[in-house]
Amino acid sequence: MEPLSLPAKLDSLEEIGKYVVRATTEAKLATKAAYGLRLAVDEIATNIVTHGYQEAGRCGEVTVSAALTDSSLTVVLEDGGLPFDPLSHPLPGEEYLSLPLEDRPIGGLGIFLVLKGVDAFRYERDRDQNRNIFVMNRTPDLPA
Amino acid sequence: MGFDAQLQMTGGVAKITLTGSLDAASAPLFREVIERAAAQRAGKLVLFLENLDFLASAGLQVLIFAKRTLGVNVDIYAIGGQGPVLGTLEMSGFHHSIYIQDSFADA
Numbered sequence: 001m002e003p004l005s006l007p008a009k010l011d012s013l014e015e016i017g018k019y020v021v022r023a024t025t026e027a028k029l030a031t032k033a034a035y036g037l038r039l040a041v042d043e044i045a046t047n048i049v050t051h052g053y054q055e056a057g058r059c060g061e062v063t064v065s066a067a068l069t070d071s072s073l074t075v076v077l078e079d080g081g082l083p084f085d086p087l088s089h090p091l092p093g094e095e096y097l098s099l100p101l102e103d104r105p106i107g108g109l110g111i112f113l114v115l116k117g118v119d120a121f122r123y124e125r126d127r128d129q130n131r132n133i134f135v136m137n138r139t140p141d142l143p144a
Numbered sequence: 145m146g147f148d149a150q151l152q153m154t155g156g157v158a159k160i161t162l163t164g165s166l167d168a169a170s171a172p173l174f175r176e177v178i179e180r181a182a183a184q185r186a187g188k189l190v191l192f193l194e195n196l197d198f199l200a201s202a203g204l205q206v207l208i209f210a211k212r213t214l215g216v217n218v219d220i221y222a223i224g225g226q227g228p229v230l231g232t233l234e235m236s237g238f239h240h241s242i243y244i245q246d247s248f249a250d251a
Contacts, residue, residue, distance in 0.1 A: 010169040014145050017165065017198070035198075035228035042200050046168040097237030101211040101220075109201040109236050116235055 001026070003065035008053040008079060016045050016064050020075060023066035027073040027138055036117030037075065037136050043110040044077055044086060044132045052081020052130065070138070072119075077132040084130060085123045086111045145198065146170075149177040157250065158186035162196040166203035174203065178210045186214055190248050193225035199232050207238065223248045 004019050006012035020041050024034035041064070048062050062079045091112050096104070114121055120135035147170035148163040158181035166174060181189060189210060210220065221243045222233060233239055 013167050013169045014165065017145060017167075032228060032231070035231075038198070039200060039228075039232065042167055042198075046200065046202065050168065098240055099237070100216075101208045101238065101241040102216045104208050106205050106208055107201075109204055113201055113232065113235070 001066040001068075003063050005061045005063040008049050008058075008060045008062045008081065010046070010049055012049070012062065013042055013045055016062070016077075017042060019064050019066070023068070023073060023075060024136075027068050027136070029073065029136060030139065033136055037073070037134060040114040040117040040121070040134050041075055041077065043114050044134075047084060047086065047110060048077065048079045048081055048130070048132075052079055052084055056082045058082070072138055073136045075134045075136075077130075077134075079130050080128055081130065083125055085125070086114065086132065087121075087123055091115070147173060149174050151177045151180055153181070153184050153186065154250070156185070156187040157190060158184070158188065159190045159192065161192040164196065165198040166196060166206075167198065167200040168202035171200075171202035171206050174206045175209060178206060178213060181210075182213045186218065188219055188221070189214060190221045190223060192223050192248075193229055194223075196229055197226065199229045201236075204232070204236055204238065207242070211241065219243060221245060221248055 001023055006015055017038055020038045024037055053060055060080050065076045067074045089111055092108050118134045119137045122133040124131040145165040147165050150161045152159045160177055223245055
């Protein structure tokens with residue numbers, strides 16, 4: 001699919017979501033897998049906009065692209081915001097996940113949902129660009 | 145996709161019908177509705193999720209905000225959620241603190 005570049009603003013999340021839905025439809029991913037990928041991309045895009053741009057007082061763009069092969073669908077988010085490696089942050093453990101809501105700190109679930117939602121996730125930093133890479137395996141159609 | 149949150153107060157029960165996509169862009173609207181319910185001293189929060197088709201962590205954060213704002217003794221119900229939305233709630237451990245049900249009957 002043709003890459004799509006959008007302003008690094010929260011209002012762009014909807015268009016990014018629509019792009020991912022089109023890609024998962026084209027890839028014929030199962031409903032649960034398609035939802036997991038959309039959620040993962042939304043979480044990282046939110047981090048990019050919020051931490052990489054808004055809180056840093058920066059303006060810029062985020063670009064989403066998708067590549068389909070026989071075995072996988074790969075979606076990539078690229079941005080020129082602050083360097084941010086999602087994998088460098090600790091994930092909530094069972095202890096956190098069993099806490100009552102009133103005892104939980106705000107935040108911390110986004111990256112957890114990313115890793116739960118996709119088959120593989122990578123982060124790369126290339127010069128001044130962040131690249132977040134999401135991979136979903138395509139399950140071959142089973143015979144009827 | 146869009147998002148909407150409609151509040152109806154009935155006898156101290158705050159019923160909020162959520163529609164569309166609840167992410168970081170739409171979470172502030174949901175938070176405003178929670179604040180309105182708190183201002184009306186809601187004693188119970190019932191969320192109707194049948195038409196909520198997407199729930200990101202920003203929406204989960206508003207649920208944490210709701211519990212803190214309304215008070216720990218105010219029960220929260222999630223009614224009629226779709227599979228993936230319920231999956232996110234359960235994966236995040238929210239089913240330990242929220243009553244997840246297919247339907248809601250006024251007590």
